[in-house]
Amino acid sequence: MQVTVTEAARRKQITEAATEVIAAAGYQRASYARIVEHAGLSSTRLISYHFRDKNDLMMAVLIAAIGTVDERMTARLDGVTDRVGMLRGYIEAQVDLLRTHPAQVKVIREIAQNLPDLAPVLADFRVGRLARQLTQGQREGVFAEFDVRVMARTIASGIDGADSEDYGRELADLFIRACVG
Amino acid sequence: MQVTVTEAARRKQITEAATEVIAAAGYQRASYARIVEHAGLSSTRLISYHFRDKNDLMMAVLIAAIGTVDERMTARLDGVTDRVGMLRGYIEAQVDLLRTHPAQVKVIREIAQNLPDLAPVLADFRVGRLARQLTQGQREGVFAEFDVRVMARTIASGIDGADSEDYGRELADLFIRACVG
Amino acid sequence: MQVTVTEAARRKQITEAATEVIAAAGYQRASYARIVEHAGLSSTRLISYHFRDKNDLMMAVLIAAIGTVDERMTARLDGVTDRVGMLRGYIEAQVDLLRTHPAQVKVIREIAQNLPDLAPVLADFRVGRLARQLTQGQREGVFAEFDVRVMARTIASGIDGADSEDYGRELADLFIRACVG
Amino acid sequence: MQVTVTEAARRKQITEAATEVIAAAGYQRASYARIVEHAGLSSTRLISYHFRDKNDLMMAVLIAAIGTVDERMTARLDGVTDRVGMLRGYIEAQVDLLRTHPAQVKVIREIAQNLPDLAPVLADFRVGRLARQLTQGQREGVFAEFDVRVMARTIASGIDGADSEDYGRELADLFIRACVG
DNA sequence: AATGAATGAGTCTTCATTCAT
DNA sequence: TATGAATGAAGACTCATTCAT
Numbered sequence: 233m234q235v236t237v238t239e240a241a242r243r244k245q246i247t248e249a250a251t252e253v254i255a256a257a258g259y260q261r262a263s264y265a266r267i268v269e270h271a272g273l274s275s276t277r278l279i280s281y282h283f284r285d286k287n288d289l290m291m292a293v294l295i296a297a298i299g300t301v302d303e304r305m306t307a308r309l310d311g312v313t314d315r316v317g318m319l320r321g322y323i324e325a326q327v328d329l330l331r332t333h334p335a336q337v338k339v340i341r342e343i344a345q346n347l348p349d350l351a352p353v354l355a356d357f358r359v360g361r362l363a364r365q366l367t368q369g370q371r372e373g374v375f376a377e378f379d380v381r382v383m384a385r386t387i388a389s390g391i392d393g394a395d396s397e398d399y400g401r402e403l404a405d406l407f408i409r410a411c412v413g
Numbered sequence: 414m415q416v417t418v419t420e421a422a423r424r425k426q427i428t429e430a431a432t433e434v435i436a437a438a439g440y441q442r443a444s445y446a447r448i449v450e451h452a453g454l455s456s457t458r459l460i461s462y463h464f465r466d467k468n469d470l471m472m473a474v475l476i477a478a479i480g481t482v483d484e485r486m487t488a489r490l491d492g493v494t495d496r497v498g499m500l501r502g503y504i505e506a507q508v509d510l511l512r513t514h515p516a517q518v519k520v521i522r523e524i525a526q527n528l529p530d531l532a533p534v535l536a537d538f539r540v541g542r543l544a545r546q547l548t549q550g551q552r553e554g555v556f557a558e559f560d561v562r563v564m565a566r567t568i569a570s571g572i573d574g575a576d577s578e579d580y581g582r583e584l585a586d587l588f589i590r591a592c593v594g
Numbered sequence: 595m596q597v598t599v600t601e602a603a604r605r606k607q608i609t610e611a612a613t614e615v616i617a618a619a620g621y622q623r624a625s626y627a628r629i630v631e632h633a634g635l636s637s638t639r640l641i642s643y644h645f646r647d648k649n650d651l652m653m654a655v656l657i658a659a660i661g662t663v664d665e666r667m668t669a670r671l672d673g674v675t676d677r678v679g680m681l682r683g684y685i686e687a688q689v690d691l692l693r694t695h696p697a698q699v700k701v702i703r704e705i706a707q708n709l710p711d712l713a714p715v716l717a718d719f720r721v722g723r724l725a726r727q728l729t730q731g732q733r734e735g736v737f738a739e740f741d742v743r744v745m746a747r748t749i750a751s752g753i754d755g756a757d758s759e760d761y762g763r764e765l766a767d768l769f770i771r772a773c774v775g
Numbered sequence: 776m777q778v779t780v781t782e783a784a785r786r787k788q789i790t791e792a793a794t795e796v797i798a799a800a801g802y803q804r805a806s807y808a809r810i811v812e813h814a815g816l817s818s819t820r821l822i823s824y825h826f827r828d829k830n831d832l833m834m835a836v837l838i839a840a841i842g843t844v845d846e847r848m849t850a851r852l853d854g855v856t857d858r859v860g861m862l863r864g865y866i867e868a869q870v871d872l873l874r875t876h877p878a879q880v881k882v883i884r885e886i887a888q889n890l891p892d893l894a895p896v897l898a899d900f901r902v903g904r905l906a907r908q909l910t911q912g913q914r915e916g917v918f919a920e921f922d923v924r925v926m927a928r929t930i931a932s933g934i935d936g937a938d939s940e941d942y943g944r945e946l947a948d949l950f951i952r953a954c955v956g
Numbered sequence: 957a958a959t960g961a962a963t964g965a966g967t968c969t970t971c972a973t974t975c976a977t
Numbered sequence: 978t979a980t981g982a983a984t985g986a987a988g989a990c991t992c993a994t995t996c997a998t
Contacts, residue, residue: 236957260441264993276993277959286993345526346439376590382583386571393566402563409557410591415975417982444967458984461969596996598961620889622803625988639963642990707888738952744945747936752929764925771919772953779978807972820980823973 243282245271247292254293255335259342287347294343294350297336298357304329305361315369319411320404322362326391327400341392359384366411376413383411424463426452428473435474436516440523468528475524475531478517479538485510486542496550500592501585503543507572508581522573540565547592557594564592605644607633609654616655617697621704649709656705656712659698660719666691667723677731681773682766684724688753689762703754721746728773738775745773786825788814790835797836798878802885830890837886837893840879841900847872848904858912862954863947865905869934870943884935902927909954919956926954 237245249271254262264276264286273279283289308325312318329337344354363384369375387407394400418426430452435443445457445467454460464470489506493499510518525535544565550556568588575581599607611633616624626638626648635641645651670687674680691699706716725746731737749769756762780788792814797805807819807829816822826832851868855861872880887897906927912918930950937943 234958239957242957263991265991275959275961277961277995278957280994281958378587379580379583382580383587385574386567386584386587389570389574390567393570399563402560403567406559406564406567406591409594410587413590415983417976420981423982445969446966456984457968458970458986459982462983467968596962598997601960604961626990627987637963638989639965639991640961643962648989740949741942741945744942745949748929748933748946748949751932751936755928755932761922761925764922765929768921768926768929768953771956772949775952777979782978785978806970808970818980818982819972820974820982821978824979829972 239282242278243292246273246279246282246289247296249273250289250293251297251335251339254342255338259290259346290343290347293339297339300333300336301329301340302357304333315365315372315374316408316412318365319369319408322365323387323391323404323407324397324400327394327397327403330394331397355385358388362387369411375411378411378413383407420463423459424473427454427460427463427470428477430454431470431474432478432516432520435523436519440471440527471524471528474520478520481514481517482510482521483538485514496546496553496555497589497593499546500550500589503546504568504572504585504588505578505581508575508578508584511572511575512578536566539569543568550592556592559592559594564588601644604640605654608635608641608644608651609658611635612651612655613659613697613701616704617700621652621708652705652709655701659701662695662698663691663702664719666695677727677734677736678770678774680727681731681770684727685749685753685766685769686759686762689756689759689765692753692756693759717747720750724749731773737773740773740775745769782825785821786835789816789822789825789832790839792816793832793836794840794878794882797885798881802833802889833886833890836882840882843876843879844872844883845900847876858908858915858917859951859955861908862912862951865908866930866934866947866950867940867943870937870940870946873937874940898928901931905930912954918954921954921956926950 246267250262250267253267253270257266264279267279268274268276279289283292305322305325308328309318309321312321340354340358344351359381363380366375366380366383370377370380390403390407391400394403427448431443431448434448434451438447445460448460449455449457460470464473486503486506489509490499490502493502521535521539525532540562544561547556547561547564551558551561571584571588572581575584608629612624612629615629615632619628626641629641630636630638641651645654667684667687670690671680671683674683702716702720706713721743725742728737728742728745732739732742752765752769753762756765789810793805793810796810796813800809807822810822811817811819822832826835848865848868851871852861852864855864883897883901887894902924906923909918909923909926913920913923933946933950934943937946
């Protein structure tokens with residue numbers, strides 16, 4: 233029995249299944265066989281047909297995850313002009329994402345760890361928005377003098393360790409002290 | 414041609430080769446074949462002879478790496494009683510390790526990521542010494558009130574992102590501000 | 595050069611080759627390599643493709659063997675109502691199977707010996723039909739009083755040692771004496 | 776630490792360990808590694824030193840098992856002249872051996888199954904004594920006319936299936952009926 | 957747009973045996 | 978008499994990809 237759907241719908245089905253498999257089992261264990269099983273597809277051939285190779289699939293998964301995360305962050309921080317409020321909002325929003333979109337967050341980390349070539353691109357994605365806000369804050373005299381790149385990366389890596397909303401609030405307190413100095 | 418060396422020497426040769434392979438290629442790609450090639454051994458059977466299984470080998474690699482790192486840290490911080498000086502010394506020493514013992518540091522991270530059962534033990538190894546110092550500092554009134562667990566984990570993850578001595582100094586400044594408040 | 599046949603045909607080819615290998619070399623020595631060689635296949639990967647794992651293959655082999663044996667026995671004994679005639683027919687038919695379908699008979703024994711979990715199921719297959727007939731014969735007063743389970747198992751194991759039609763006839767005489775008493 | 780014992784004592788230690796391993800795990804799984812572990816020896820090299828190869832070890836194991844079994848049977852049947860009593864005694868003594876010397880009985884079967892070259896020799900060992908008694912019984916007119924070889928083999932294989940003393944008694948009844956006719 | 961079938965390379969582990977004291 | 982160390986071959990199984998419709 234041969235079920236035919238549109239190219240776009242099939243690609244989405246596969247990337248979503250791949251996202252869940254990567255989040256649950258890790259990048260290395262996300263084999264075609266496991267993805268096919270999770271998605272209920274007929275054979276791995278279906279993946280090979282819709283994606284050039286495994287790297288192509290992973291890029292699609294990554295782009296989708298980044299899109300989702302970016303959208304959520306933009307929605308959360310839109311209109312916030314207060315620098316300190318922005319910093320707290322950024323950290324708490326990121327921590328909140330771990331709860332609301334765990335698969336997407338996990339996928340971004342997994343791919344970053346396992347495809348080192350992407351590290352710089354992903355680093356900028358994770359840190360760019362924050363760094364710009366920190367620089368603005370320094371210009372306005374709200375934040376002390378510090379190396380913006382170091383601060384942004386430290387905040388980002390600190391967020392990765394969070395496991396609860398309380399942790400997020402404590403983290404925000406910590407970095408507000410460090411930034412306002 | 415059969416070359417015979419002592420058990421201890423052979424085990425050390427293999428664990429060192431494995432350490433380098435893990436650091437260079439990652440835990441998942443550290444196959445017996447790659448380790449044997451890197452060490453110039455005759456066959457993978459030599460690893461199976463000296464280690465019960467792959468997990469046994471990885472434990473030996475991990476213990477060696479932890480031993481090296483722990484020894485360096487103890488040597489660096491021995492005799493430092495000033496709390497703020499200790500905090501700076503801890504961070505800078507850790508960052509320095511990334512340069513002087515990159516393979517050992519990488520191995521500890523790789524194994525922690527890929528053997529989740531060990532995560533709690535390794536977390537304590539990475540964070541325990543620091544957390545005790547922070548708590549002491551709070552009792553002495555040198556450090557402000559903050560969640561020691563969050564602070565220690567944030568410092569540890571911040572260190573992982575460092576890539577130079579300058580970065581280490583800036584990180585120390587950052588966390589001294591956050592701790593002294 | 596890639597030769598493509600249907601799933602069913604390939605499975606049959608593999609199970610038949612496996613049957614012959616098990617019969618000739620024993621369960622333990624029936625490796626994928628030997629089966630592939632016997633069947634003239636390109637690589638062991640072909641077996642892994644068509645069967646989930648080795649146990650899956652062995653179950654397919656066993657089911658085929660049981661099917662063949664059961665079909666032959668049913669054909670031989672269909673319509674026989676005379677209890678003593680049935681007993682003789684059963685024993686001689688079983689002995690005859692050793693000559694006409696040696697591989698199937700050998701496979702059932704080998705798998706029973708090497709997969710102890712299946713022993714009860716196979717024991718029932720080997721002994722169930724016979725035990726029912728013996729019980730009926732006792733009810734009808736044709737057979738003496740004896741433990742049906744012991745008798746059926748003894749008959750079955752006696753058959754295993756047979757090596758000729760004469761042996762089969764002698765065996766039938768023996769057990770008719772033992773049953774009629 | 777090097778412990779030195781006599782050749783004979785060491786061979787006995789190894790054959791006994793091998794006997795237990797074969798009985799517990801089967802012939803195929805009785806590897807040098809498992810035997811060494813069971814016996815608490817320092818390395819597999821000790822086996823290679825005392826036995827030419829694995830076949831040599833297995834012969835030693837088999838001879839020891841046969842010796843034990845033969846001795847018990849001789850003790851049990853010595854002085855029994857009554858033919859029918861001898862037949863019952865033989866069957867019940869064999870079934871009793873399954874309980875008192877399970878390892879030795881298991882070893883003989885395992886080796887017979889896995890070393891087909893020995894089958895004739897072992898068949899004679901298992902069947903010879905019994906066949907001679909049956910022939911004598913026929914000459915004395917106590918037993919009916921039947922093929923002694925078939926009867927002896929059937930009795931022997933019937934015994935293999937026994938699992939209790941009751942089973943043994945029932946088996947003796949069965950074969951007395953079949954022999955006395 | 958989809959599929960069934962096939963594949964070579966690679967994974968770790970176990971095996972009995974041999975080398976060299 | 979004993980031992981530590983080393984070994985090549987073989988075991989089942991998984992991988993992403995390609996062939997051929």
